[in-house]
Amino acid sequence: MSKKIVTVILVIIVLLVIVALSAIIWYNTSISPVGTDEIIHVIEIQMGSNSTTIAEQLKKEGLIKSNLAFKMYVKLNNISNFQAGTYNLTKKMSVKEITEALQTGRVESKDVISITFIEGKNMRWIASKIAEQTNNKVEDVYELLQSEEYINSVIEKYWFITDEIKNKDIYYPLEGYLFPDTYEFENKDITVYHIFETLLDQMETKLEPYKEAIQKSKYSAHQILTMASIIENEAVFDKDRKDVSSVIYNRLNQNMPIQSDVTTYYAFKIEMGERDLYQSEIDTYNPYNTRGPKMQGKLPVGPISTVGLSSIEAAVNPNKTSYLYFVADKNGNVYFTRTNEEHSQKINELQSQGLWIEF
Numbered sequence: 001m002s003k004k005i006v007t008v009i010l011v012i013i014v015l016l017v018i019v020a021l022s023a024i025i026w027y028n029t030s031i032s033p034v035g036t037d038e039i040i041h042v043i044e045i046q047m048g049s050n051s052t053t054i055a056e057q058l059k060k061e062g063l064i065k066s067n068l069a070f071k072m073y074v075k076l077n078n079i080s081n082f083q084a085g086t087y088n089l090t091k092k093m094s095v096k097e098i099t100e101a102l103q104t105g106r107v108e109s110k111d112v113i114s115i116t117f118i119e120g121k122n123m124r125w126i127a128s129k130i131a132e133q134t135n136n137k138v139e140d141v142y143e144l145l146q147s148e149e150y151i152n153s154v155i156e157k158y159w160f161i162t163d164e165i166k167n168k169d170i171y172y173p174l175e176g177y178l179f180p181d182t183y184e185f186e187n188k189d190i191t192v193y194h195i196f197e198t199l200l201d202q203m204e205t206k207l208e209p210y211k212e213a214i215q216k217s218k219y220s221a222h223q224i225l226t227m228a229s230i231i232e233n234e235a236v237f238d239k240d241r242k243d244v245s246s247v248i249y250n251r252l253n254q255n256m257p258i259q260s261d262v263t264t265y266y267a268f269k270i271e272m273g274e275r276d277l278y279q280s281e282i283d284t285y286n287p288y289n290t291r292g293p294k295m296q297g298k299l300p301v302g303p304i305s306t307v308g309l310s311s312i313e314a315a316v317n318p319n320k321t322s323y324l325y326f327v328a329d330k331n332g333n334v335y336f337t338r339t340n341e342e343h344s345q346k347i348n349e350l351q352s353q354g355l356w357i358e359f
Contacts, residue, residue, distance in 0.1 A: 027069055027072065030069030030095075031065075031070070031095035031096065034091040036091070037090060037091040039090065039091070040088045041061050041062075041091075042088060042184040043058070043061060043086070043087045044085075044087075045057075045082060045083070045084050045102060047084040048084075050082075051075075051079075052071065054102065055067040055071055061089075062091065063091060064098070069095065070095055073095050073096070073099065074099065079103070082103060083104065111186060111187035111188075113185050113186075113187060114182060114185075115183055116182040116183075117129065117178065117180040117182075117183070118180055119305075120232045120233050120305050120307075120308075121180070121305055122266065122305045123141075123145070123172035123174070126141070126306070134188045135189050136191070141192050144193060144196065145172050145173055150193070151165065151173050154174070154196075154200060157200075158200060158203075158204055159211070159221075160177075160203070160214075160225075161177060161200075161221075162221070162222060164220060164222040165177075165222065167301055167302065169288075171302075175229075175305070176229045176304070177200060177225065177303070178196065178199035178306060179200075179206055179306070179307075180306040180307070181199075181202060206309055207221070207312065210313075210316045225303045225307060225315070226299050226300055226303045227245065228314070228315040229304045229305045229311070230244075230304065231244045231248070231311045231314050231315060232306070232307045232311040234326070234328070234334070235311075235314075235328075235334055236333075237332060237333075238310045240326075240334040241311055241313075242314045242317065242318050242319040243319050243321060243326070243334070245319070246318040248260075249318050250321070251297075251324060252298075252299070255297035257291065257295045258290035258299070259291050262304060263289055263290040263300050264281060264282055264286075264288075264289045265277065266288050267286040267287075267300075268281050268286070268289075287300065288300040288302075323337065324337070325337045325340065325342070329350050329357070330355050330356065335350075
């Protein structure tokens with residue numbers, strides 16, 4: 001064998017050794033803990049989940065470094081008995097520790113708390129809810145919302161959040177961006193930061209199927225959520241939401257004011273049901289008040305509440321109608337009309353039937 005061939009063989013062997021060592025280093029690094037964060041992530045494993053779906057779930061939550069390394073570990077260790085259940089996992093756990101935990105079944109902690117955030121509620125309600133069910137104060141919520149560093153960080157992190165939330169006229173920058181649902185947290189010491197992160201992550205998940213449609217729309221994600229928040233408060237039933245949305249679009253397209261009472265209540269920080277609006281409030285300019293002056297063809301400056309999925313769907317995909325007016329009765333039924341005359345007639349009809357809403 002010539003010296004040249006021997007040299008080539010040795011080079012190949014060295015390269016193979018380097019590749020093998022690199023693979024081993026990558027694998028061992030990839031199955032090590034993501035970090036030292038002790039915040040508990042509550043993970044629910046569904047019945048029938050396999051290593052691929054579990055890996056995707058863990059990677060999305062930031063609990064593992066690599067889907068591939070996780071699946072390799074499962075394969076190499078012949079693990080096949082993952083149990084459906086709810087688990088408290090942290091970023092301090094290695095893949096070995098995580099897979100061991102996922103084989104034990106449901107894990108519950110007496111310290112875990114459950115908080116339900118409701119559709120159609122504003123940031124003042126959210127702040128009170130957090131203060132009521134955790135060891136945070138209302139002021140902690142507002143302090144985080146007023147942090148320029150924090151607001152910049154969420155703008156950088158989430159595709160649907162932009163500098164629009166930094167408008168000086170917006171009361172609470174993340175109003176409308178926190179997805180309402182029931183969430184579990186490790187204990188009452190959970191921070192406002194982590195609560196917001198959890199709700200924003202969920203909003204990202206819910207908005208993802210609409211991302212392309214929103215990006216193709218002439219309206220930004222901020223404006224879509226603003227529409228959705230009006231729809232959320234104006235329509236009690238899902239069946240009415242897309243028609244309410246059509247009225248908003250039709251009025252904007254015709255350069256008409258939206259004239260939604262719920263925006264005026266929000267503008268003057270009056271809770272719905274607290275009292276009737278004063279005419280002086282209706283007639284006052286405020287960038288939230290779509291019944292006020294200088295609001296022709298304009299949306300409020302930002303969302304006015306949390307929004308559910310059906311309201312997001314309605315805002316993205318409104319019905320095609322010629323409606324320009326709607327009015328709701330005291331039972332939550334919504335009536336749609338095309339002209340001011342028809343609208344006035346419907347109001348008179350509801351009043352005569354005792355169905356008119358009075359506070």
